[in-house]
Amino acid sequence: MLRLIVLFLTCSFMSFIGWICLLMTWGILCEILSIFIDNIPDNNIPDNNIPESNKKEFDFVNIHDAVCYILQIENIRTRISLDKWCGGRDRQKLYSEVKQISEYAWSTSIEDPKLIVRRTYETILSGYTNSRVK
Numbered sequence: 001m002l003r004l005i006v007l008f009l010t011c012s013f014m015s016f017i018g019w020i021c022l023l024m025t026w027g028i029l030c031e032i033l034s035i036f037i038d039n040i041p042d043n044n045i046p047d048n049n050i051p052e053s054n055k056k057e058f059d060f061v062n063i064h065d066a067v068c069y070i071l072q073i074e075n076i077r078t079r080i081s082l083d084k085w086c087g088g089r090d091r092q093k094l095y096s097e098v099k100q101i102s103e104y105a106w107s108t109s110i111e112d113p114k115l116i117v118r119r120t121y122e123t124i125l126s127g128y129t130n131s132r133v134k
Contacts, residue, residue, distance in 0.1 A: 063098055063105050067116075067117050068120070071125070077125065078126050078127050080127060082125060091117070098113070
């Protein structure tokens with residue numbers, strides 16, 4: 001019986017030590033992440049090609065927001081209207097506009113930026129299989 005109690009206390013103590021190590025690791029990771037986030041510049045958008053009057057509108061950090069902005073400004077709500085705006089089924093016009101607005105996010109994206117753009121407009125616009133609008 002005594003051996004069982006000692007075994008139980010030993011396992012409980014080891015579990016307690018494991019939780020402490022896990023919490024310490026989590027704290028270190030949070031510290032490293034906060035240092036990394038603090039070193040990101042506030043203004044990631046280059047100033048070239050953006051008119052002074054429109055600079056506040058172009059505070060996009062990510063590609064998704066840039067796509068949403070372009071679709072809203074150009075009043076594009078369907079796949080057909082996107083085809084007309086792009087001049088066909090080629091989306092190069094949309095890609096270049098998004099790249100200009102979110103140049104930093106475009107150049108630092110881990111995932112292919114064109115995939116992000118495509119996933120975004122296929123989700124937002126009607127006429128696509130993945131669309132949230134029916």
